[in-house]
Amino acid sequence: MDLPVMPPVRPMLAKSAARIPAGMHYEAKWDGFRAIVFRDGPEIEVTSRTTKSLTRYFPELVAALGERLPERCVLDGEIVIARDGRLDFDALTERIHPAESRVRTLAERTPASFVAFDVLALGDESLVDAPLSERRARLEEALAGADAPVHLAPATTDAELAQRWFEQYEGAGLDGVVAKPLDLRYRQDERLMIKVKHERTADCVVAGYRFHKSGPVVGSLLLGLYDDAGTLQHVGVCAAFTMKRRTELIAELEPLRMDAADGHPWAAWADAAAQEKSRMPGATSRWTGKKDLSWVPLRPERVAEVAYEHMENGARFRHTARFRRWRPDRTPESCTYAQLDEPMSFDLADVLR
Template sequence: MPPVKPMLAKSVGRIPPGMQYEAKWDGFRAVVFRDGPEIEIGSRGTKSLTRYFPELVEALRERLPERCVVDGEIVIARDGRLDFDALTERIHPAESRVRTLAERTPASFVAFDLLALFDEALLDVPLGDRRRLLARALDGVTAPVHLAPATLDRDVAERWFSEYEGAGLDGVIAKPVDLPYRQNERLMFKIKHERTADCVVAGFRFHKSGPVVGSLLLGLYDDGGTLQHVGVCAAFSMKRREELVAELEPLRMESAAGHPWAAWTEESAHEGARLPGAVSRWTGKKDLTWVALRPERVCEVAYDHMENGARFRHTAQFRTWRPDRTPESCTYAQLEEPAGYDLTAVLGSPPA
């Protein structure tokens, strides 16, 4: 019975040997419960996602065993690659909007683990055996439900790591074959792509604990010479947060007037540009205010990949200041784009 907290993975730098390997999907982690006609979809945080994906409810009811609990990922594909932005749009309070998006951008479910089947709980069963049961249960399954590809061959996993990124996937997950399922524990391993970029530091937010830097606001110039907000970098030690306040003080502006992102408080301004402080279903009532800095300083950050080529998908990691770079040289042109790869080659059949 729900709720179930998914088993998690910790980051490592290289693909470890002797494990089961799968692609790392860039979507919503989801644990699906089916009991006859009843379907419940639980999020990573155990909240219900069921009402947001009505098209999946019908598909799961038709394609899963009559009684089961399946761990997987909800994804949306556009033009042969995953589209996380389209996925976030699905979390909407209005049922009419949910129904419209279900038709316009239907989702798929990629299954990669089996936690229960009929009357048997499988949490203590080794991963290798769970995988065989899952493959048998989903033999011949059709879109929009998919069985995640898996391999025991590390060379194949290395190839997936380099090729699948072009289809919008995050990297590779490595799982010990004798691993039982342990809720909310980081017992698997994730290997993600990491690249670096030089970005303009154009502002910062204070940390929730007090008057120290919480995150730096990053920008890149587009082809038209407009500074676009592309994300933040954070994860500083408390000592470093204090030091950053002093380092950035000479760049602080009394107000955002004259700043490239001065219009950030105007809702309409976010339609034509990428600005910090955009309110969304994810930010809720979170304080989005920030301190404007003259966009004169450049830092190097590490990132895994870009979302739709416009912003960092996850929080970037600060590497070093780059006094040798001018802000104007920090453009999208420096970003490496992975070679395209059709998602149908990953799943074996077209996603929804």
């Protein structure tokens, strides 16, 4: 492979903002695997945000890229999987599997798509120093004849339209909106774009915590919600505390600490069969590997309000939640899935159209 921009490439990143800024280039924010695609004739390499190779996990997509991309190019975009008209991140994570046979089975069952939103090189020309407005025009030209599963990300300079996308596209599983200055040059691993993401709050039962990697202070709080059957389901964690606050939480939660998990709603957390019937912390996966998944059980009596972006398949927080405050006025039993605000359904096909 011999391209004007060669791997490894760390993609340009975005910093968060509370609202959509005026006077920029706008795109929907996709909830998938960020990917840089390199094509030099028959050679195709797909790398992740951390520069690791994703090529072997998406054989059907590699074949499609070879049929639909220019002969020599480097594109920035997102690998996504759609199911029932919305993005399905769980189906995407299933692809990171060591067995080639399993990967190929999933490639047939839940094929992936690539949504391109930037171009770093075409032919023998590097475009990293070209302004975004020029890169976008070149990308549109390069993908003019492409069709599914390769897509050109919708884009606009109309802030009002971007706001409508922000409100509507969440129903198709998208994260929000990304804003980019029109004169922006491509700069690897720098937070020069702006992302505006959805945020909601929920009252959750705090039923345990994990220690921080630095020592005996709180690393994250384990959160639960009661389902219709009255079972406390593990829905995620909240973290990102200051070190001072991590130390304070140890003392605050000490009265609730249990010597053992016996009698705790998640007492069977280490039992793989029990994990299949109910959501509990500690389930091993290809992501956790040999990571220590042990946790400190707490009597599920305290309620915290946390901020979250959206739910994954209606069962758990897609990303780490953010602690807002304690809710002494709420009972644990009142913390149910019914309180969650989920967006109106919107078909992903209408986004890509």
